[in-house]
Amino acid sequence: MALVVQKYGGSSVQSAERIKRVAERIVRTRKDGNDVVVVASAMGDTTDELTDLALAVHPSPPPRELDMLLTSGERISNALLAMAITALGGRARSFTGSQAGMITTGKHGDARIIDVTPGRIFSALSEDGIALVAGFQGVSADSKEITTLGRGGSDTTAVAMAAAMKADVCEIYTDVDGVYSADPRIVPNAKLLETITYEEMLEMAACGAKVLHLRAVEYARREGVPLRVRSSYTDQPGTTIVGSIEELSVEQAVLTGVAHDRSEAKVTVVGVPDQPGFAARIFRAVADVDVNIDMVLQNVSHLRTGKTDVTFTLPVKDGPRAVEALTAVQDEVGHEEVIYDEHVGKVTLVGAGMRSHPGVTATFCESLAEAGVNIEMMNTSEIRISALIRDTQLDDAVRALHEAFDLGGDTEAVVHAGTGR
């Protein structure tokens, strides 16, 4: 008998009707001979509605109370799901994150999982075969306060339960069929991937692919939890995320997909003295206001002036805050100006194959150039090449790369031999 963990997102449980459909799937999984642990998010717009109510009584709701408020959403959906399963003749009980043993740090709104002690869930499974756990929440180790887990919280809850209970698989149900080689809305012949390694999925998620949260994938990779992304509307098997790039043979290592990201902005600090310590002061000023930097480019200094420009990207929502912080230290650092540009986009090619196939970088640049796309910054890892470009050209860039590397349809991605990387 296998242990299956299934996570259902807000749109999957947005109404009594959808809840009954999900209950049917859960009961089917049980009837196939599996023990099933279910993690459900709050129904549809519940979290937004509750947040609106909070803002109606406080302009900046206290984090502790916001957690007490928002966790009601998952409580509601999981209790209803348990009822629906019972109506079909199954047995199931719902549990809060606290009851399920989800122990976290004390940071309200963005708690991290410290430990998972799912004894009560094991007991429930031995009696009923199905147990529901409210996602996105836990209880703090030190002060026994209810906490929420921040972005990707429900996905992470599911993976954490799967890891602690040594589940055979953790299935993330969503409204797309799985992980594609590119966004199918941009690239019509995008291919649904059968499998993808943890590291490749991490890069895809980090560079814009929204189907899975980075945090949940990293947790799965670290704990070795087999992940599957599937549609809650069909019976298609979806995409399995498993294995490390280290385990791939040269033949297995291919180019996997293209991700794109519109959520970044570019900051250029112009005329920074090209001496030790000045760039550091710029990045410290930005770090001090809690802003994470992504891509960095430090231009060659001007021989005459002895100054250089420092360019970096960051999340758009943090842009104004970073500019303010840099302007505040302008006298101290001595830069001439701070240029802020929101109209950038990042396009990324991901694949274990690029480690062993020379010429990928060249093909990457050539195909973008042929599409008339100018590369403003580049950034690479062992299995990734990212380029910062004009956001208006993102769709063209995605299509160009996808085409150039044959990522679509029935042909596997191949790289053009004979060109150096």
Place this chain on the structure above:
Amino acid sequence: MALVVQKYGGSSVQSAERIKRVAERIVRTRKDGNDVVVVASAMGDTTDELTDLALAVHPSPPPRELDMLLTSGERISNALLAMAITALGGRARSFTGSQAGMITTGKHGDARIIDVTPGRIFSALSEDGIALVAGFQGVSADSKEITTLGRGGSDTTAVAMAAAMKADVCEIYTDVDGVYSADPRIVPNAKLLETITYEEMLEMAACGAKVLHLRAVEYARREGVPLRVRSSYTDQPGTTIVGSIEELSVEQAVLTGVAHDRSEAKVTVVGVPDQPGFAARIFRAVADVDVNIDMVLQNVSHLRTGKTDVTFTLPVKDGPRAVEALTAVQDEVGHEEVIYDEHVGKVTLVGAGMRSHPGVTATFCESLAEAGVNIEMMNTSEIRISALIRDTQLDDAVRALHEAFDLGGDTEAVVHAGTGR
């Protein structure tokens, strides 16, 4: 510094606007130098909406899951109230029934309070001065499951917290000004009572007065918690419920009010053999289907037939079930038929004064007769006289009694001297 417990019902917290008004009152109470513990019900129609959702996924929702579902309502309203208080510059945190130490039996949907250990609330008060406790819920002593307290649950939570914390007063906020000598919608000159003893309030609540739940009043009486019923829309002091009828002097003991009740039905079991054991079998059959009996009348048996009729009243909602149970034992008991009558109403005169003032019963019967109201059954206690009449005559009966005993306006209730009780 006094400790005040305040309970706000669903209509008092039905919107963000009402929540802000209630928060203002709580902050005012704090500024007056009190520690304040607040118990809030779920917002407006939340409990009904959640119940509807449950019924949409299960025709008869499992009680454990219904408790997990419904308790979200109080969590939401108390978290929002804490936020609203903070927005006004106050300090406040919300707690679930479990966190507040509300320990109960394990009967989902109708749990009883076993113990209250409010240590965490005392701590919160010493830090903030204001603490919010979700009403209507607790945690079961044996299995650590979340439970709801059934009818009157939030009032009972407030009284239980007040008792455990030795509060100076427990204020129940509602949408009427307090306890009246009769329903003001029926009797225009009904008087707002300044004070009323626990026992008189118990009788009023048991006999139809809806302003306070019987259960909460009994808990308050047993623990000696001073209760106050007030309007959440004004600053009027309302009605204080305190003291025992034993403590009243003869001068203080008066007639207090008239209650009425439309929620009962009458069952007559015709032609029961007038021998030991038969009436018992009738009541056992009804008890076996969980029906509580109120008034009972056993007629004098017919000398010729040796049979008698047994009549009793019960809640209308239990009527059909009781009739079914009696019909099922008809052969065994031997009664001729079961007559069911829903068109009855109960009118009740309450007051400690009737113990020491003869003639009350006579005046009671005379005033009803003068109003053309026929008494079908009567039932009394030390401080109460109830009569079962036609429900169509209830309003007339209430007015007649209220007038006959001068319960309205500025004159205190007096009884007509010189007539025996």
